[in-house]
Amino acid sequence: MGGGPPPSVSLSLFVKEIVVEKNDFKVVNKRVLKMDSLGLACGEPVFTDDVDINGMLYGRILWSPYAHARITKIDTKEAEKVPGVKAVLTYKNVPRVPHTTAGQGYPEPSPYDTYILDNKVRFVGDRVAAVAAETPEAAEAALKLIKTEYEILPAVFDTFEAMKDGAPVIHDEKDAKNIPDARHNIAAKFEFEVKNGEWFKDADFVIEHSYKMPYLQHCAIEPHIVITCFDPFGRLVIRTSTQVPFHVRRIVAQALKLPVKKIRVIKPRIGGGFGSKQEVLLEDIAAALSLKTGKPVKIEYTRKETFISSRTRHPSTVRLKTGFKKDGTITDAEMDIVLNTGAYGSHALTVMMCSGSHTIPFYKVKNNIKFLGRSVYTNLPVAGAYRGYGATQGFFAWESQMDIMAAKIGMDPVEFRKMNYIRLGEGSPVFKAMGEGREGVEQVITSIGLYEGIEKGLKAINWRAKKEKNKGGKGVLRRGLGMACMMQGSGIPEVDMASATIKMNEDGSFNLMVGATDLGTGSDTILAQIAAEVLGVKAEDFIVYSSDTDLTPFDVGAYASSTTFISGNAVKKTAEKVREMIIAVAAKILDRKKEDLRLEGGKVVANDGAACGLSEVANTSLYYYDQHQIIASASHYAHTSPPPFAANFAEVEVDTGTGKIKILDYVSCVDCGTAINPELAEGQNDGAVLNGIGHTLSEELEFSSNGTPLNASFRRYKIFNTLDMPPIKTFLIPTFEPNGPFGAKSVSEIGINGPLPAVANALYDAVGVRLFDSPFTPEKVLAAIKKAGKK
Amino acid sequence: MKKESIRLEAVNGVFRISLTVNGVKKNFAVKNNEFLLNALRRYGYKGAKKGCDTGDCGSCTVIFNGKPALACLIPAFTAHGAEITTIEGVGTVRNPHPLQEAFVEAGAVQCGFCIPGMILSSKHLLDVNPSPSEDDIKKYLDGNLCRCTGYVKQIQAVKMAAKKIKKA
Numbered sequence: 024m025g026g027g028p029p030p031s032v033s034l035s036l037f038v039k040e041i042v043v044e045k046n047d048f049k050v051v052n053k054r055v056l057k058m059d060s061l062g063l064a065c066g067e068p069v070f071t072d073d074v075d076i077n078g079m080l081y082g083r084i085l086w087s088p089y090a091h092a093r094i095t096k097i098d099t100k101e102a103e104k105v106p107g108v109k110a111v112l113t114y115k116n117v118p119r120v121p122h123t124t125a126g127q128g129y130p131e132p133s134p135y136d137t138y139i140l141d142n143k144v145r146f147v148g149d150r151v152a153a154v155a156a157e158t159p160e161a162a163e164a165a166l167k168l169i170k171t172e173y174e175i176l177p178a179v180f181d182t183f184e185a186m187k188d189g190a191p192v193i194h195d196e197k198d199a200k201n202i203p204d205a206r207h208n209i210a211a212k213f214e215f216e217v218k219n220g221e222w223f224k225d226a227d228f229v230i231e232h233s234y235k236m237p238y239l240q241h242c243a244i245e246p247h248i249v250i251t252c253f254d255p256f257g258r259l260v261i262r263t264s265t266q267v268p269f270h271v272r273r274i275v276a277q278a279l280k281l282p283v284k285k286i287r288v289i290k291p292r293i294g295g296g297f298g299s300k301q302e303v304l305l306e307d308i309a310a311a312l313s314l315k316t317g318k319p320v321k322i323e324y325t326r327k328e329t330f331i332s333s334r335t336r337h338p339s340t341v342r343l344k345t346g347f348k349k350d351g352t353i354t355d356a357e358m359d360i361v362l363n364t365g366a367y368g369s370h371a372l373t374v375m376m377c378s379g380s381h382t383i384p385f386y387k388v389k390n391n392i393k394f395l396g397r398s399v400y401t402n403l404p405v406a407g408a409y410r411g412y413g414a415t416q417g418f419f420a421w422e423s424q425m426d427i428m429a430a431k432i433g434m435d436p437v438e439f440r441k442m443n444y445i446r447l448g449e450g451s452p453v454f455k456a457m458g459e460g461r462e463g464v465e466q467v468i469t470s471i472g473l474y475e476g477i478e479k480g481l482k483a484i485n486w487r488a489k490k491e492k493n494k495g496g497k498g499v500l501r502r503g504l505g506m507a508c509m510m511q512g513s514g515i516p517e518v519d520m521a522s523a524t525i526k527m528n529e530d531g532s533f534n535l536m537v538g539a540t541d542l543g544t545g546s547d548t549i550l551a552q553i554a555a556e557v558l559g560v561k562a563e564d565f566i567v568y569s570s571d572t573d574l575t576p577f578d579v580g581a582y583a584s585s586t587t588f589i590s591g592n593a594v595k596k597t598a599e600k601v602r603e604m605i606i607a608v609a610a611k612i613l614d615r616k617k618e619d620l621r622l623e624g625g626k627v628v629a630n631d632g633a634a635c636g637l638s639e640v641a642n643t644s645l646y647y648y649d650q651h652q653i654i655a656s657a658s659h660y661a662h663t664s665p666p667p668f669a670a671n672f673a674e675v676e677v678d679t680g681t682g683k684i685k686i687l688d689y690v691s692c693v694d695c696g697t698a699i700n701p702e703l704a705e706g707q708n709d710g711a712v713l714n715g716i717g718h719t720l721s722e723e724l725e726f727s728s729n730g731t732p733l734n735a736s737f738r739r740y741k742i743f744n745t746l747d748m749p750p751i752k753t754f755l756i757p758t759f760e761p762n763g764p765f766g767a768k769s770v771s772e773i774g775i776n777g778p779l780p781a782v783a784n785a786l787y788d789a790v791g792v793r794l795f796d797s798p799f800t801p802e803k804v805l806a807a808i809k810k811a812g813k814k
Numbered sequence: 815m816k817k818e819s820i821r822l823e824a825v826n827g828v829f830r831i832s833l834t835v836n837g838v839k840k841n842f843a844v845k846n847n848e849f850l851l852n853a854l855r856r857y858g859y860k861g862a863k864k865g866c867d868t869g870d871c872g873s874c875t876v877i878f879n880g881k882p883a884l885a886c887l888i889p890a891f892t893a894h895g896a897e898i899t900t901i902e903g904v905g906t907v908r909n910p911h912p913l914q915e916a917f918v919e920a921g922a923v924q925c926g927f928c929i930p931g932m933i934l935s936s937k938h939l940l941d942v943n944p945s946p947s948e949d950d951i952k953k954y955l956d957g958n959l960c961r962c963t964g965y966v967k968q969i970q971a972v973k974m975a976a977k978k979i980k981k982a
Contacts, residue, residue, distance in 0.1 A: 056918055056919065056921075057918070057921060057923060057924075059923075059926070060917070060918045060921075060923035060926065061907055061910060061914065061915075061918050062907055063923050063925075063926025063929055064901075064910070064913075064914040064917045064918055064923055064926070064929050064930075064933060065861070065901065065902070065904075065905060065906055065907050065910060065914055066859075066860065066861020066862075066900065066901030066902050066930040067861075067907065068860035068861075069926075070860075070863075070927065072855075072860075072864070073860040241961070242959075242961050243925070243927075243961055244863075244865045244871055244873055244925070244927045244928045244959060244960065244961055245863070245865065245925070245927045246864075246865070246866075292925070292926065293925060294863070294865075294925045294926070294927030295924075295925040295927060295961050295962055297961065323864075325867060326865070326866040326867065326868060326870075326871075542925065543924040543925025543926065543927075543962055544924065545924065702921035702967075703921060705921070705966075705967075706921050706922075706924060706962070706963055706964075706966075706967055707924075709963060709964035709965075709966040709967065710924065710960075710961070710962045710963045710964045711964075712964055713964035713965065714961065714964075736866070736868060736870065737866050737868070737870035737871055737959065738868065738870050742959060742961065744955075744956045744957070744958075744959055744965075745951070745952040745953075745955040745956050745958075745965045745968075745969065746952050746953065746956040748952075748964065748965050748966075751964055751966055753966075
């Protein structure tokens with residue numbers, strides 16, 4: 024194939040910057056221990072549930088047993104009589120305000136189709152009523168005494184059935200807003216086409232396949248939990264396990280018709296989220312119970328409720344039709360995705376958009392591009408944000424199809440990818456066309472280390488030698504190799520905004536207050552590293568606080584892989600302002616010009632060697648001269664969303680007797696720009712990869728024919744443990760992203776997108792069968808092997 | 815453990831039990847239908863976490879009479895006379911256990927919710943097997959689910975801790 028294209032020269036444009044900046048990094052890109060980790064390892068009481076509040080009531084929710092029904096009668100008199108019961112809420116005594124539970128920028132691009140409580144239930148696990156009582160037992164007893172009569176409505180569980188004329192209309196309420204086609208259960212729809220001539224005219228081959236993913240749950244080990252109470256001024260305080268404290272404040276205010284100023288949202292430490300906590304799931308109902316009773320209320324999900332009534336990944340059908348030439352040029356691509364959003368349209372539009380906007384630009388398509396996306400209501404649990412956010416579904420299709428296309432033209436799948444992936448300086452019409460609720464933003468790739476990532480991965484998994492060795496495999500156990508490449512984004516351009524405040528203390532330490540929401544990712548630590556790098560101090564000189572709507576400045580929250588890139592830039596700008604203020608004071612102390620001063624090693628140093636400590640600067644500003652607090656805030660929003668890139672490699676052993684796939688080795692190479700904290704970046708990727716391996720081999724939420732979840736527990740919904748895990752190796756591929764703080768891009772989501780296509784390709788390599796619907800359970804693999812054998 | 819025949823009686827559904835938590839004698843009043851996890855958390859041992867309440871995730875792991883056990887599955891009244899170690903008894907921020915230090919140094923703590931249980935399981939492993947192989951570690955920790963880390967750095971942390979303890 025003529026050796027393929029030249030390697031992508033990811034660094035060439037910015038070599039000067041890198042050399043200078045890299046050599047100079049003192050804190051960034053260095054090993055710094057995660058600052059909250061010792062407290063967590065010692066079991067300090069830092070989570071939502073770890074406080075004791077006097078007089079707290081226990082809230083419980085009555086869930087719908089039916090997939091689709093209208094409440095014709097609901098009688099709470101008996102429930103209210105249970106000793107200890109303080110409030111029972113139904114749709115009759117809460118405000119009816121259509122809203123979305125999705126924590127997104129305002130106005131949200133998701134339909135307003137949700138009510139605190141409604142007279143209609145739309146899935147098994149939908150809210151019917153809520154109770155607050157002095158003991159959990161009393162609350163449970165009261166739930167059982169709520170007398171509800173239902174008119175059971177026909178239900179629909181399949182997205183294609185739901186779109187047909189005459190299908191049950193799940194959102195027939197008149198006051199819902201922004202549902203594009205309620206009669207056909209379409210919660211979001213988007214079409215886009217680039218046409219440069221006749222479709223598939225230049226193609227030597229055209230291939231079309233459909234790829235499916237099922238319902239998946241995030242399985243954060245801390246279930247959703249909220250405690251609502253009142254402050255001494257009678258304001259509502261919401262202590263909650265959330266990724267989006269500021270969106271929680273806004274949405275609760277909206278749903279309960281309260282002024283924002285009457286609400287304070289506190290995010291303590293969070294026990295994992297992965298998108299499931301980018302959502303207002305309990306805060307509104309707990310707040311309603313607190314407002315009704317005047318008392319603190321706690322509501323926590325059981326594990327079962329987390330599976331059924333929180334959020335899931337959107338089940339998907341992606342039909343991908345591609346045209347390509349014998350020389351490896353991709354000429355046409357038509358991607359048609361149908362997502363199941365479940366009973367409500369939380370994230371219905373945006374996940375759908377990302378399934379295309381994160382995947383289609385990844386490979387150059389010469390002539391025609393078409394995207395058709397539909398998010399469809401069904402009477403099943405509600406899909407929402409989940410790590411990978413549509414790109415997971417999209418890349419399963421794309422990266423499987425890349426191997427199929429390569430095989431068709433007899434090209435090495437690695438070379439085929441290398442030939443076609445987007446290069447430094449290149450853009451795509453998709454970036455501009457496909458935004459998240461508004462038009463996207465034009466952008467070109469400003470850093471990419473994919474070539475280096477692919478080469479590193481090939482070497483690490485010993486690709487060529489193993490390929491040779493596996494050739495013509497015989498016997499029951501067959502080995503195979505597969506790979507997949509991908510990209511993600513870094514925040515939502517021109518939508519996401521973050522801000523930070525830094526305040527200086529007498530000893531030269533600083534408080535860093537950020538709205539950015541550390542949910543276990545380590546963002547508090549990496550944000551301190553960024554600030555420390557600017558101010559010439561150590562990360563430990565920062566006392567980081569996140570997040571509290573009363574005390575920390577605004578941030579959209581932890582989602583869209585935005586924290587390092589968006590919040591990190593906000594922190595960098597803030598620290599630069601503080602640096603100016605410090606230098607202004609030091610200039611007077613040292614009697615030097617400001618431009619001759621720099622911050623270094625905890626001191627302000629002049630070009631001639633004169634220096635003063637930061638504590639002297641702080642004390643001067645606070646006590647001695649021209650007194651003022653050295654404090655600054657800054658905000659950041661971005662015009663681009665530089666993608667991180669990754670190349671993943673899997674070696675599998677397939678038992679042709681049982682259909683069991685065993686992953687023998689997994690290598691994941693990630694270009695996240697400058698890794699602000701390499702150890703934490705690796706940890707993000709390791710976790711994302713194992714989560715992806717889980718949905719590749721075992722995870723699937725199953726339902727009975729009437730829409731009741733069948734395996735809503737860790738015992739029946741299998742997530743991987745230490746014995747199941749394969750060897751996972753993460754390699755960080757350094758590049759320098761000029762728009763990122765000290766060259767950084769995002770890292771948290773991309774890793775989850777690799778395992779499904781990489782293992783699909785490895786399975787094909789091992790036994791010559793291809794699966795188009797996940798998970799690849801032994802039953803499915805065995806059936807496919809048998810079917811192939813019969814041909 | 816001395817084995818005594820103990821007769822406990824519930825008064826209005828409440829048992830009064832005596833037990834040793836982290837080396838300190840304690841008296842708990844526990845409901846007859848209450849599990850040990852709930853009782854421990856009510857009495858301030860918040861390090862034991864509730865992740866599933868069905869014995870599947872391992873977040874509530876404590877050392878119960880010398881062995882790791884799932885506090886969410888143990889009826890609280892059966893802890894009468896028991897010796898229990900919770901994460902608070904392993905080490906503190908001021909005086910951490912080598913395992914706690916190793917988890918920090920290895921970058922093995924992300925959200926941290928599973929970590930107390932994971933450290934208690936690891937502690938028992940190192941108590942009975944001071945030089946565990948990687949397979950030993952994997953076998954021992956298979957009841958402690960983590961969704962953040964992929965277990966990679968946690969396994970490294972246990973290896974590091976084993977070395978630290980041997981040195982000390």
